[in-house]
Amino acid sequence: xxxxxxxxxxxxxxxxxxxxxxxxxxxxxxxxxxxxxxxxxxxxxxxxxxxxxxxxxxxxxxxxxxxxxxxxxxxxxxxxxxxxxxxxxxxxxxxxxxxxxxxxxxxxxxxx
Amino acid sequence: xxxxxxxxxxxxxxxxxxxxxxxxxxxxxxxxxxxxxxxxxxxxxxxxxxxxxxxxxxxxxxxxxxxxxxxxxxxxxxxxxxxxxxxxxxxxxxxxxxxxxxxxxxxxxxxxxxx
Numbered sequence: 628x629x630x631x632x633x634x635x636x637x638x639x640x641x642x643x644x645x646x647x648x649x650x651x652x653x654x655x656x657x658x659x660x661x662x663x664x665x666x667x668x669x670x671x672x673x674x675x676x677x678x679x680x681x682x683x684x685x686x687x688x689x690x691x692x693x694x695x696x697x698x699x700x701x702x703x704x705x706x707x708x709x710x711x712x713x714x715x716x717x718x719x720x721x722x723x724x725x726x727x728x729x730x731x732x733x734x735x736x737x738x739x
Numbered sequence: 740x741x742x743x744x745x746x747x748x749x750x751x752x753x754x755x756x757x758x759x760x761x762x763x764x765x766x767x768x769x770x771x772x773x774x775x776x777x778x779x780x781x782x783x784x785x786x787x788x789x790x791x792x793x794x795x796x797x798x799x800x801x802x803x804x805x806x807x808x809x810x811x812x813x814x815x816x817x818x819x820x821x822x823x824x825x826x827x828x829x830x831x832x833x834x835x836x837x838x839x840x841x842x843x844x845x846x847x848x849x850x851x852x853x854x
Contacts, residue, residue: 660842669743669829669845670782715781726772726797727843729781 633730646703648733650716657719743846760815762830771813775826820853
């Protein structure tokens with residue numbers, strides 16, 4: 628069974644708009660990570676947020692974590708066509724020893 | 740070039756045949772992982788290894804085996820392939836499992852089709 632569930636499954640926006648993707652999970656976690664996957668390629672790590680953190684920024688990325696609601700969001704500001712990819716959240720469960728559990732992903736399409 | 744390499748890039752395999760997917764990393768990471776990615780299901784962990792000489796089962800280990808004879812290599816073997824093992828397989832690594840939060844580094848994947 629999957630720990631993380633992303634919402635929406637697919638998102639289509641215009642360049643310059645912001646993109647928000649959400650992730651919900653079921654059990655307590657050590658940390659939550661977001662990864663990006665371009666079509667036909669491997670996953671690339673974007674950002675990691677620990678369970679005692681509420682918000683984290685990296686360039687145009689902003690991640691929030693609400694452990695009381697067991698949810699996280701990834702915001703990409705001022706999107707570009709090059710941001711077109713699938714985005715996955717992955718959770719490291721408490722006691723999971725860095726074995727990540729991935730959600731099904733959000734497919735983002737950014738149109739020029 | 741530092742990172743993870745996987746071989747082959749893609750393979751078509753007859754059901755019942757044996758197949759080993761290769762994974763090599765040059766980052767001297769202790770932990771390595773094998774995932775499969777199926778449409779609509781994200782990635783699922785097959786097997787993992789926290790350090791050379793040790794391995795463990797992930798979420799979907801049945802039909803697969805792994806070995807970790809040294810730090811760099813982590814081959815995944817399908818003893819007798821079945822069509823349900825058609826998938827894209829990703830190898831990943833991380834520096835020190837269990838020592839705090841760590842990102843994982845992924846290889847480019849192997850696309851396997853079992854007919």
